[in-house]
Amino acid sequence: MADLKLPSRSEDFSEWYNQLVLRAELADYAPVRGCMIVRPYGWALWENITAQLDRRFKATGHVNAAFPLLIPQSFISKEQSHVAGFSPELAVVTHGGGEKLEEPLVIRPTSETIIGHAYAKWIQSYRDLPVLINQWNSVVRWELRTKLFLRTLEFFWQEGHTAHATYEEAEAETRQMLDIYTDFAMNEAAVPVIPGRKSSSERFAGADATYSIEAMMGDGKALQAGTSHNLGQNFAKAFEIRYLDQAGALQHCWTTSWGLSTRFIGAIIMVHGDDQGLILPPRLAPHQVVIVPIFKTDEEKALVFEAAKKIREQLVKADVRVKVDEREGQSPGFKFNDWEMRGVPLRMEIGPKDVAKGSVVLARRDRPGKEGKSFVSQEGIVESVQQLLIEIQKALFDRALAFREAHTFEPKNFDEFRQVVETGFARSFWCGDTKCEEQIKEATKATLRCIPIEQPGGSGPCIFCGQASKETAIFGKAY
Amino acid sequence: MADLKLPSRSEDFSEWYNQLVLRAELADYAPVRGCMIVRPYGWALWENITAQLDRRFKATGHVNAAFPLLIPQSFISKEQSHVAGFSPELAVVTHGGGEKLEEPLVIRPTSETIIGHAYAKWIQSYRDLPVLINQWNSVVRWELRTKLFLRTLEFFWQEGHTAHATYEEAEAETRQMLDIYTDFAMNEAAVPVIPGRKSSSERFAGADATYSIEAMMGDGKALQAGTSHNLGQNFAKAFEIRYLDQAGALQHCWTTSWGLSTRFIGAIIMVHGDDQGLILPPRLAPHQVVIVPIFKTDEEKALVFEAAKKIREQLVKADVRVKVDEREGQSPGFKFNDWEMRGVPLRMEIGPKDVAKGSVVLARRDRPGKEGKSFVSQEGIVESVQQLLIEIQKALFDRALAFREAHTFEPKNFDEFRQVVETGFARSFWCGDTKCEEQIKEATKATLRCIPIEQPGGSGPCIFCGQASKETAIFGKAY
Numbered sequence: 001m002a003d004l005k006l007p008s009r010s011e012d013f014s015e016w017y018n019q020l021v022l023r024a025e026l027a028d029y030a031p032v033r034g035c036m037i038v039r040p041y042g043w044a045l046w047e048n049i050t051a052q053l054d055r056r057f058k059a060t061g062h063v064n065a066a067f068p069l070l071i072p073q074s075f076i077s078k079e080q081s082h083v084a085g086f087s088p089e090l091a092v093v094t095h096g097g098g099e100k101l102e103e104p105l106v107i108r109p110t111s112e113t114i115i116g117h118a119y120a121k122w123i124q125s126y127r128d129l130p131v132l133i134n135q136w137n138s139v140v141r142w143e144l145r146t147k148l149f150l151r152t153l154e155f156f157w158q159e160g161h162t163a164h165a166t167y168e169e170a171e172a173e174t175r176q177m178l179d180i181y182t183d184f185a186m187n188e189a190a191v192p193v194i195p196g197r198k199s200s201s202e203r204f205a206g207a208d209a210t211y212s213i214e215a216m217m218g219d220g221k222a223l224q225a226g227t228s229h230n231l232g233q234n235f236a237k238a239f240e241i242r243y244l245d246q247a248g249a250l251q252h253c254w255t256t257s258w259g260l261s262t263r264f265i266g267a268i269i270m271v272h273g274d275d276q277g278l279i280l281p282p283r284l285a286p287h288q289v290v291i292v293p294i295f296k297t298d299e300e301k302a303l304v305f306e307a308a309k310k311i312r313e314q315l316v317k318a319d320v321r322v323k324v325d326e327r328e329g330q331s332p333g334f335k336f337n338d339w340e341m342r343g344v345p346l347r348m349e350i351g352p353k354d355v356a357k358g359s360v361v362l363a364r365r366d367r368p369g370k371e372g373k374s375f376v377s378q379e380g381i382v383e384s385v386q387q388l389l390i391e392i393q394k395a396l397f398d399r400a401l402a403f404r405e406a407h408t409f410e411p412k413n414f415d416e417f418r419q420v421v422e423t424g425f426a427r428s429f430w431c432g433d434t435k436c437e438e439q440i441k442e443a444t445k446a447t448l449r450c451i452p453i454e455q456p457g458g459s460g461p462c463i464f465c466g467q468a469s470k471e472t473a474i475f476g477k478a479y
Numbered sequence: 480m481a482d483l484k485l486p487s488r489s490e491d492f493s494e495w496y497n498q499l500v501l502r503a504e505l506a507d508y509a510p511v512r513g514c515m516i517v518r519p520y521g522w523a524l525w526e527n528i529t530a531q532l533d534r535r536f537k538a539t540g541h542v543n544a545a546f547p548l549l550i551p552q553s554f555i556s557k558e559q560s561h562v563a564g565f566s567p568e569l570a571v572v573t574h575g576g577g578e579k580l581e582e583p584l585v586i587r588p589t590s591e592t593i594i595g596h597a598y599a600k601w602i603q604s605y606r607d608l609p610v611l612i613n614q615w616n617s618v619v620r621w622e623l624r625t626k627l628f629l630r631t632l633e634f635f636w637q638e639g640h641t642a643h644a645t646y647e648e649a650e651a652e653t654r655q656m657l658d659i660y661t662d663f664a665m666n667e668a669a670v671p672v673i674p675g676r677k678s679s680s681e682r683f684a685g686a687d688a689t690y691s692i693e694a695m696m697g698d699g700k701a702l703q704a705g706t707s708h709n710l711g712q713n714f715a716k717a718f719e720i721r722y723l724d725q726a727g728a729l730q731h732c733w734t735t736s737w738g739l740s741t742r743f744i745g746a747i748i749m750v751h752g753d754d755q756g757l758i759l760p761p762r763l764a765p766h767q768v769v770i771v772p773i774f775k776t777d778e779e780k781a782l783v784f785e786a787a788k789k790i791r792e793q794l795v796k797a798d799v800r801v802k803v804d805e806r807e808g809q810s811p812g813f814k815f816n817d818w819e820m821r822g823v824p825l826r827m828e829i830g831p832k833d834v835a836k837g838s839v840v841l842a843r844r845d846r847p848g849k850e851g852k853s854f855v856s857q858e859g860i861v862e863s864v865q866q867l868l869i870e871i872q873k874a875l876f877d878r879a880l881a882f883r884e885a886h887t888f889e890p891k892n893f894d895e896f897r898q899v900v901e902t903g904f905a906r907s908f909w910c911g912d913t914k915c916e917e918q919i920k921e922a923t924k925a926t927l928r929c930i931p932i933e934q935p936g937g938s939g940p941c942i943f944c945g946q947a948s949k950e951t952a953i954f955g956k957a958y
Binding site: 031039040042063066068071088091092096104121133 | 516517519522544547554567571575576597623633
């Protein structure tokens, strides 16, 4: 399918995205409306994402576990805001083993309730705290409008659930996980994100505070790319998660939850991609280097394949993810386009002349044409490749950051605000009143993405009502 | 809970198992009947299992993907034997997003149907073959009698699904995966297994041939620990999975599927455990070594902790999974029992005298008392530990194999057969007739576990009907 041209990214961003996801074989539509199949190439990307996150979770003392998929329907109703938020989105199992169930079960839309139930049983004393558990799974929410990776009925994610003795510890955990998501996004995915606090109207159903990382997509719109919630004692009270403190008094725990999903793959596509297709950040790309052998005769083929194999072995040894494209019956040009579309950061070409000269051609995905090509000696090829991968990773981040900065505005008044949110983010003082937030949304369709952790200080007039305000917020149209 | 005594393994194997799973915090009961929570210690064991299997799958060219949880109910009916096998066990979603669904959805009991549907779409030509995909997920089967890990409504597993151009390739794949399961069981889990073919009555619903690995538990009963199915063209025909061959003719594919589940954790518990609790094979144990510091004064504590930390660092560097038990307010004796119950292969004790002498005490979990204790110098501690872990791994395998051999019989007649299947396996010639198999089951409750790949050759009388038979089969009572 690599020979079909993608829709232009600048002209029809949405259709470019939809077709690219299918053609690059990242995902496909499932027979059930709104569900997705993550194909091997997309799943390999997700596996690299999970490995990098999991490493960070474990380094901060978290362990993984698995809680059941099926939750008694009554559980969802135990926390007041939680039921209001999730009950319209539930998938309900009414029959099992050929019989009608006494109590319907729901497929988890998220696991605070069933995990709360377990924690109530497991936690007795302050000695049992903190409990720091994460799980990798899928959840189901009955969404009406769906788009591959960004919003599907079933999606894949991790959900962390922790319990603590004090508010302070829970808040520190919530912020620590926000930091981990920020670090992951910046340093692994090359996606610059803004970590911040959600306004009360955008909080998770059942949280006292929700933090998120927000990223700007290539069309100037915002994507919430990970969230971390301080759940206060809301779930602890609903599920009786209690502990005996050191003085022997019974206390409710303080809990948190935090999640990052396959949605992030959507962010990677929409932040880095171009008209030719995906551009994957080297640290997460399933193949960091693809070697395309170039030959005409069988003799040349043998020569070139031997050289390719040797280089491949050296790269594998150095933990570089490399693939030799050995497909028969496809021209090098076809292969170039195909791997370009699939976003492999670095292409290596080897022909008979290169073999003779002991060199190879390296072509950077992020710099099309001659500018991104270099002739490199086969001596020290591992170092050359590793160096280029680091450069590409940095270049992707720098470009995405420059784009975001060029599309982030500080409008002087609400008329300017209206205009700038059509193409990017507005950063404006906001009074904190939900009514202002609602009216801004009604007038512009832009939502309050977050109140960034980093604040300019000082004060200024609320962009909508003019009241003196201490914090700025990021507004934008969102996915 | 380590101070409570477990039920005796020899007196009440079943209750010993149930309580051990809970006390070692491998798993817990979920609020929904028959569902299980895999707790962090159990999940860490499963993560090590998945890593070892996944490595083998990838080394043989397989890739991972994720197919949806929800399957249209009509899909299950498309393959005749499949629907007969699975329809009594389905969990059915009838409502989504507050509305009744037009067509009910089922939660996957296994994914042949939905993957078949996808393969029909993806596979066009012989160039697209073979397709070698695996997925790690959970499935739901509405079981009536459940037991943690062994049989639960939801369980965790991997399911591989491949498509090939010829019968021979599909059969080779089926057998390759059986070999991989065998290799994993023997070399990672130290569980001796018998790879073999299932009789037609024990085949997977929709398969032409089913192979399995069968293990003997500590009570002499059999556990099917992994299966690999040659599905022939059954699913290819039901879902129209077709390809254009090199001559341009449309052909149906040949498909396979193969799976290994959290059930395997049950096998590890029941093969290696003893009255004190779990004994985990070093190659899969979440903690291979636990260091218990022994001290009285604060001065001693500082000294001992420093030494423990140094050793810990050396072991971590050498990729040994080590934990220092720093729990306050628990005696060393409590900690010894606790880690014994949790099956950590090697315990290291360090007290002030050990620090002074530059040595440590190492205690093997598989050899209780003095026999398993050694005093080892802190110099070269990494090598000593690694060497012992290898020895323990081997000792566990040898012991399990010796047990199985001591409990595998070749009864001379059906009266002897009746007796021996009360305590172990019977290996007997069998005529191949399903009627004999059924009557054996009725008379003894023993089932035909498998027809081993390795056969003695020659022929003999069927253990039930006396007819001359060419193959021997393993019979036993099964979990």
